[in-house]
Amino acid sequence: MSYPQVKSFTTVFKKLLIALSGLGLVGFVVVHLLGNLTLLRSDGAAFNAYAAKLESFGPLLAVAEIGLLAIFLIHIVTVLTTKKRNLDARPVAYRQWRSKGGDTPSNLSSRNMAVSGSLILLFLGIHIWQFRFGPGMSQGYIATQGQEQIRDLYRLVVETLKNPVMFLFYSVVMILLGLHLRHGIWSALQSLGMTRSRTTTPLRLLGAILGVLLGVGFLIIPAWIYFGASI
Amino acid sequence: MPKLKLNLEIWRQKNPEAQGSFEPYQLSDIDDDISFLEMLDLLNEQLIKSGKAPVEFDSDCREGICGSCGVIINGQAHGPLQATTTCQLYMRHFGDGDTIIIEPWRSKAFPVIRDLVVDRSAFDRIIAAGGYVSTKTGPHPDANSHLIPKPVADQAMDNATCIGCGACVAACPNASASLFTAAKISHLGLLPQGNPERSKRVFRMVQKMDLEGFGNCTNIGECRAACPKEISIDTIAQMRRDYVQALKE
Numbered sequence A: 001m002s003y004p005q006v007k008s009f010t011t012v013f014k015k016l017l018i019a020l021s022g023l024g025l026v027g028f029v030v031v032h033l034l035g036n037l038t039l040l041r042s043d044g045a046a047f048n049a050y051a052a053k054l055e056s057f058g059p060l061l062a063v064a065e066i067g068l069l070a071i072f073l074i075h076i077v078t079v080l081t082t083k084k085r086n087l088d089a090r091p092v093a094y095r096q097w098r099s100k101g102g103d104t105p106s107n108l109s110s111r112n113m114a115v116s117g118s119l120i121l122l123f124l125g126i127h128i129w130q131f132r133f134g135p136g137m138s139q140g141y142i143a144t145q146g147q148e149q150i151r152d153l154y155r156l157v158v159e160t161l162k163n164p165v166m167f168l169f170y171s172v173v174m175i176l177l178g179l180h181l182r183h184g185i186w187s188a189l190q191s192l193g194m195t196r197s198r199t200t201t202p203l204r205l206l207g208a209i210l211g212v213l214l215g216v217g218f219l220i221i222p223a224w225i226y227f228g229a230s231i
Numbered sequence B: 001m002p003k004l005k006l007n008l009e010i011w012r013q014k015n016p017e018a019q020g021s022f023e024p025y026q027l028s029d030i031d032d033d034i035s036f037l038e039m040l041d042l043l044n045e046q047l048i049k050s051g052k053a054p055v056e057f058d059s060d061c062r063e064g065i066c067g068s069c070g071v072i073i074n075g076q077a078h079g080p081l082q083a084t085t086t087c088q089l090y091m092r093h094f095g096d097g098d099t100i101i102i103e104p105w106r107s108k109a110f111p112v113i114r115d116l117v118v119d120r121s122a123f124d125r126i127i128a129a130g131g132y133v134s135t136k137t138g139p140h141p142d143a144n145s146h147l148i149p150k151p152v153a154d155q156a157m158d159n160a161t162c163i164g165c166g167a168c169v170a171a172c173p174n175a176s177a178s179l180f181t182a183a184k185i186s187h188l189g190l191l192p193q194g195n196p197e198r199s200k201r202v203f204r205m206v207q208k209m210d211l212e213g214f215g216n217c218t219n220i221g222e223c224r225a226a227c228p229k230e231i232s233i234d235t236i237a238q239m240r241r242d243y244v245q246a247l248k249e
């Protein structure tokens, strides 16, 4: 098998793509979280207005969605080929493998990026199908904003997350997202060669804090809705 | 002096094609101040006396500098201690009645030759792809004719301590050779003699590393914990900086 056909398309190059796409996704996740925090306003008007505003961008939104899809595809394809190479690289497994500990980034997050990532992917499919392609105004999800009628996405979100199975599923995936990013943010900087001996430890800590904060931020929403919000 | 009784489980494999398996062995009366390899020597003496084939393992210097002796001990490359090669590991770090599982390095790029001995020549081929300086450097230059800042010299020297033992590959959950390759790139590239070929070197050595079938680094850092020379994963970031620089050229 010859992997690097193109002179520069090596594992190091692929890591650059994984890191850039990963950081792109982090950017998206930050914006998505900030927007979704409007769900915490329990009358739903703020969230519906935010969603309607996004809709109103029309073709611009479509371009953003396609761009985001492309970033996801780059991330997923590069990590899958990486995983394949790594499975091939050790055909005979150890009878026993134990971490040697020490001051390293080796932990459950970093050793299970493919597990957390795959479950996030499964979640994404369900999530997009539920909301992006879920019932809209023609199915009766209508809210009023001034004179206008807009999609009552708030009611759909609340109805979905009031379901205990969905609440649990969303919560677990948000924890996994936090774990993915606990390693991912620093790892991306390391992959891009942006860490140096003096900065790497503080960056690792900062990346982990930011990653966990993003996970916790997203966890608040289903919990708030499940235990609090009413329609 | 405490004496140890040990239960060993050792990987036995006749040749690269053979199907290997773990074989159990018992040892008693082991002084706890002998080294791990001396313990294996004692086992082999017993095996030879009873007409059985000894356990093959590599060793040469037995003082932690040649890099030939690595094995996996209870799931850890070079055993439980940090900054230690297998030959520098002493039996006092084990307890009476312990079971010790001993396996060879496991990586597609390091095929098992026999028992605990693996073929690490993939490392040599990575070096041959660019881990050298191709100019004739002549007689040694006057001291201080090349001024090198102390931190740079230190960084180059830290990388140059790599003994090519392969523990980084063995300990890596991805069987990646990034720590070794990065160390061999940087111990040259950081210094004036190695600098002119820096970009060519990083391309060639990374490409060779891939072709040999090593895994792709995902920044886990087990290599650093297993490395007897404690080479930092900062050097892997340095390799990627060099790579990005080379892409720009």
Ligand code: HEM
Pocket (backbone or CB within 6 Å): A015, A018, A019, A020, A021, A022, A023, A025, A026, A029, A072, A075, A076, A079, A082, A113, A114, A115, A116, A117, A118, A120, A121, A124, A180, A181, A183, A184, A185, A187, A188, A189, A191, A192, B217, B218, B219
């Ligand atoms: C769609 C499902 C996803 C899958 C299957 C996935 C899978 C993975 C895997 C296996 C890695 C480790 C690969 C490596 O380090 O070489 C990784 C790294 C990473 N992922 Fe994801 N991921 C997904 C979604 C996300 C999302 C939503 C984000 C951001 C919010 C993200 C951000 C990152 C970052 C920043 C890294 C580190 C990049 C690096 O180490 O260079 N991923 N991903």
Ligand code: SF4
Pocket (backbone or CB within 6 Å): B161, B162, B163, B164, B165, B166, B167, B168, B169, B179, B180, B183, B223, B226, B227, B228, B229, B230, B231
């Ligand atoms: S980097 Fe460390 S673990 Fe890897 S071959 Fe060199 S000395 Fe051994």
Ligand code: FES
Pocket (backbone or CB within 6 Å): B058, B059, B060, B061, B062, B063, B064, B065, B066, B067, B068, B069, B070, B085, B086, B087, B088
């Ligand atoms: S025998 Fe030389 S390093 Fe162990």
